[in-house]
Amino acid sequence: MTALTADRNTPQSMGPRRVGLVAAATTIFAGAMLMRNATGFLVEGQTATGLIGVGRAQEYVDNAAGANGDIRVEFEPGIFRYENSAAADEITEADLGKVCFAVDDQTVAKTSATNTRSPAGVVDHVDELGVWVRFDEALTRAAAA
Structure with a gap:
């Protein structure tokens, strides 16, 4: 061109x-x-x-x-609330701005479980009902790199 x-x-x-x-x-x-x-x-x-x-x-x-x-x-894409994992994989306020990982089609976790999970998105905020995840493919790729 x-x-x-x-x-x-x-x-x-x-x-x-x-x-x-x-x-x-x-x-x-x-x-x-x-x-x-x-x-x-x-x-x-x-x-x-x-x-x-x-x-x-x-x-x-x-x-x-x-x-x-x-x-x-x-x-x-956007910010959506999904279920939080439990125990050592529970996402807390300390994880705001960090990458979270997919467990299933409605649950996210703090860790990759020894590299068996893929990055879902970035933790936007956490409340008593779950984890608000920011889904932006480019942002997540960069944050997970």
């Missing part, structure tokens, strides 16, 4: 909603923590390596019998 020589109508992505391709053999429930795998497809939050949190699923989708990318799911 060459440099502009006139005005350009540059498209803008409005709002936080995104749509992504779902991994093979995956069922995602609305409200679930959503993660991207190493090949770029979306899966539900889970204890596994090679994933990165991207946001909250906005809808139920069933690709249990499908191949990678057969269906799409709408999701939203």
